[in-house]
Amino acid sequence: MSVPxxxxxxxxxxxxxxxxxxxxxxxxxxxxxxxxxxxxxxLCRRRSGLGPALLLGTTYGAALAxxxxxxxxxxxxPAVLTATATTAAVAGLLSRRNRPTR
Numbered sequence: 001m002s003v004p005x006x007x008x009x010x011x012x013x014x015x016x017x018x019x020x021x022x023x024x025x026x027x028x029x030x031x032x033x034x035x036x037x038x039x040x041x042x043l044c045r046r047r048s049g050l051g052p053a054l055l056l057g058t059t060y061g062a063a064l065a066x067x068x069x070x071x072x073x074x075x076x077x078p079a080v081l082t083a084t085a086t087t088a089a090v091a092g093l094l095s096r097r098n099r100p101t102r
Contacts, residue, residue, distance in 0.1 A: 005040035005047075006091040009060055012036015013067070013084045017076070033064060044095040052094040063087040 016033030020026060037060040045053035063083035071079035 003043065004092070005043045005056065005095040006088040008036045008040035008043065009056075009087045009091045010036075010084050012040070012060070013064065013080060013087060016064075017067075017080045021076075037061070037064070040091055040095075044091065047095045056091055056094050059090045060087055 012033045012035060015036065016029045019032050020029035023029070037057060040060065041053045041057040044056045063086055067079045067083040070082065073079075074082070
């Protein structure tokens with residue numbers, strides 16, 4: 001059984017933020033976020049190819065970066081959850097296994 005890439009993106013974003021809040025070590029939170037993003041991109045690459053994996057990685061990075069200014073407007077946790085939901089949805093769409101067309 002394989003882990004869905006959307007679970008890894010969610011774990012990376014929420015886990016990275018939670019580590020930053022509790023441990024107050026940016027390196028540790030960055031490591032958690034990077035592991036989630038890289039793991040999700042690799043699973044997506046295996047399932048759907050390089051193009052979708054690169055798009056997922058770009059989406060993940062944009063969500064991570066975009067959550068910071070969004071947090072100033074709606075709050076930290078709502079921003080992280082919004083970025084996570086968006087990225088998980090994209091991961092779900094991009095990581096579908098290639099199926100032969102009819």
